[in-house]
Amino acid sequence: MPSPTDWWRSAVIYQIYPRSFADGDGDGMGDLPGITARLSDLRDLGVDAVWLSPFYPSPQHDAGYDVADYRSVDPRFGDLGDADKMIAEARSLGLKVIVDLVPNHTSNEHAWFRAALAAGPGSPERERYIFRDGRGPDGEEPPNDWRSVFGGPAWERVADGQWYLHLFDVSQPDLNWGDDGVRAEFSAILRFWLDRGVDGFRVDVAHGLIKDADLADYEYADEMILGGLAPEGAPPPPMWDQDGVHDIYREWRSVLDAYEGDRILVAEAWVRPAERLARYVRPDEMHQAFNFEYLDTPWSADPLRQVIDTTTVANAAVGAPTTWVLSNHDVVRHATRLGYPVGEPRRHGIGADDPQPDAPLGLRRARAASMQMLALPGSAYLYQGEELGLPEHTAIPDELRQDPAWERSGHAERGRDGCRVPIPWEADAPSYGFGPADASWLPQPDSWAEYALDRQRDVPGSTYELYRSALRLRAEHALGSGTLTWVDTPADVLAFRNGEVLVLTNFGAAPAELPLGARVLLTSEPLTSDGRVPQDVTVWARA
Template identity: 55%
Template sequence: MPPSTDSSTAPAPTTDDTWWRSAVVYQVYVRSFADSNGDGTGDLLGVRDRLPYLRDLGVDALWLTPFYRSPMVDGGYDVADYRDVDPMFGDLADFDVMIAEAHRLGLRIIVDLVPNHTSDAHAWFAEALAAAPGSAARERYLFRDGRGTDGELPPNDWESIFGGSAWTRVPDGQWYLHLFDPAQPDLNWQHPEVRAEFEDILRFWLDRGVDGFRVDVAHGMVKQDGLPDVGYSSATGQRQVELLGKARLPYFDQDGVHEIYRSWRPILDSYPGGRMAVAEAWAETPQRLARYVGPDELHQAFNFDFMDAVWSVDSFRKVVDTALAEAAVVGAPTTWVLSNHDRQRHVTRYGDGEVGLRRARAAALLMFALPGCVYLYQGEELGLPEVLDLPAEVRQDPSFRRTGESRDGCRVPLPWHGDTPPYGFGPDGSTRSWLPAPTTWGPLSVAAQTGDPASTLELYRAALRARRAHPALTAAPADAEPATMTWLDLGPGVLAFARTGPAGAAALVCAVNLSGAEVHLSGHGEPLLASAPLTARDGGYVLPVDAAVWFERR
């Protein structure tokens, strides 16, 4: 398919402006999804080739991790050119082909936006390094003089998320701020050129037809005036990153970020088809997180508390109640996330092996039954575990070099078919893969699971079909009476609730057994879907340990 000569007219899949309120969004880690040319790296044409798989899975949209021109120090989150595609992923023509085909198949495209920092290979930063201290070029970033007799100490005690100081000294003696890797210098969002640049970047991609943005480090950008010390650091026994989402830091969740999003919302609203933005934001309270969402700011914010819930009724119920209450205050749906490219896969978090997989399957049915929007991470529909034994020499996460912690284990390329690595990741005959896959993944491949009613892939497919079709789970328009959710008491260790839709329609009951022993359930209707086989007994059904079931009640 040739690229469009007028990408600004790329059609959206439908005209529903509220699609994002109940969408199932599939995160594509582009580098690890599908390789079209055999070089061992996933690319945009690989995404294009696999779009029918995602359509048939039943998702509504794809979120693509950064594919922009980059030195790839941090997997593309170090952007050198926000308006171009890195050659390892293709080119702009490939992007146009991919998004046109996605829209033709009814899929929307959300792209990552990285506004807190650029790459040190960005033209602006090169200009800043070549300029003198106090120059206009340096004002786009956060350059400061150091402390100490000769400025030999960093300007303050701020730490990088990846470990170590958040400051790096340049040859002329000044220091620049990088809350992540030194190759990711933070921008100065008090500078009008920075604000104007990103407004133009938004329009560039909206004109090419993108349906939304995932805003990376949405709680960053604005720093507290004066850049004051935090007051504690690794030297005192506590890393500052441990307070992320628990306390206010002078470099995160400052009130000024909301002014930025209020300037972006009219741009999004000026395009047809319900263009949206979701915040990757960490805040010390749910109330502060809710501030990122509203009719004059962003459409959604990720609910990471759901990802952090432990395997207990109390933990999940507290997270769900808090998220739904805060979402109701701002009039927006909440989001549910079990895994992403920055966190250990939930099969492994839940215990790994058979236990972890059982719980992951049950958690999926729980998540799909909740009201709101769902974000899936590629491979969770296959039940992939974290790869814990990657050799040090192949790991590429910059945090690994600074702290020994690595996110590479959740970024191993997907297994598509075959019995040996890389399992069809590239074209037929290709044996290259930028990270090695385990030799045990053959039974987890897409081909191996397709058609097997007991597989995790077919469970996801069935759940997403039911979620889209069942009147108790489908979302009502924003101005209509929404489907209701009511908690049920089905005994100790059982998390259960009912979803009811329009009058006269069947209700859906979701029950998850977290008790540690099988439970007998009766009087809730007929099973619609279960994460593990049920046994009929005494007019009801026995729900196994670490399993979930959907009953349809009329």
């Protein structure tokens, strides 16, 4: 188990998407009391910490990432008392608690933005955001050609003629981090939640807070993936990964370091190459940064080996662990993603009339991928339901979609609703045990009864028991704090040693050989009758 002072270097952290985890009152929306009641299940699974996506007051135009008040709880989820109870229960179970922080933008219903609209051009209130005059004779054109990550222009005009920047939804105006008042406010917000006992913050859009001062046009905006990756050969994007963000995180690190208990900062930063991402986890900045390059890598031995090597080396150069992840609330679940042909571009949502994945193949590969990830040195994040083998819901009726990307992209992107459907706990209960009633804010597929926790707990070979065994063995063998050494293998096989454990994944059609005398600890699927490793299977062994 991680020691109290470096727990984050090797921790397994479980992401809770509050509206879809557990509903305590039956209104169809998950809430903090529901989460509190289910924390013991996460303790039993074997994770070290939980990360909660936003539960702050919000008009919910972007599922809570449009925050109207950073110091309270949305009534849909409970109140501050419920947050305190949840933190206390987690602590009693030995779980750390990380909460989401959304500093790139606020809701347009935040008191600051309302004040900015009322105060008018040139006011201190308007300086908290990025307002500009428009182009053209009457200022009728946006200040530049930037595009919203969710589709459409990144500028909205207000009644007095000025425009404000919103790199995401129109309801999410970007803050101006050149304003001293903005910086002071967020330092105070950090202290508010640290004083309530949280162990850290996952920082949304960590690479986006500072924009190039010139706000120059950027013709490649439409080609960028989720607002972070410029096409090869393009100039650096003026809205992402500006050097000035690092000054902010040094300030925040000094705030966290004043508290006991090794509180942490986690960067959601879609940044390449690995050396640029590693800058976020230098010793005086953040502690972790999600390895999205690993998430995006095709299911193939050589590309995976390359990304494991490059990201591990880049992080080691600054003394930081690598933070592995395969799924989250923004991407198609990997049990579905891996059911498509290897090398296809990652999909941004799936609809009923889109090409459908090979579901059994996707789950088989997902189990193998998860075992590979959990054997790598460093920390790892799990997304709620992946321990059940949950696939993406690929048949949500379009009229029920709630992700703003669906409308803003002109229905070109299905969006992220498919990975956000409330998860199943009990096969024969209303809403599969999500809550005490049938209500569910997004529809649950009929097939999800088979994935429910009560159908998998204590069932040998189930995905849940595979995860539970992997987490137990990971802790017993200290894999998170170990050292990776590659093993020479055929081209379609990837193998490494981490301490005394051999980890082997076979990507090829021909079964792979284990070393003579190897003692198998865990397999993602059964071996062949003669003890060889079939295709799309990962094995942990002592050899």
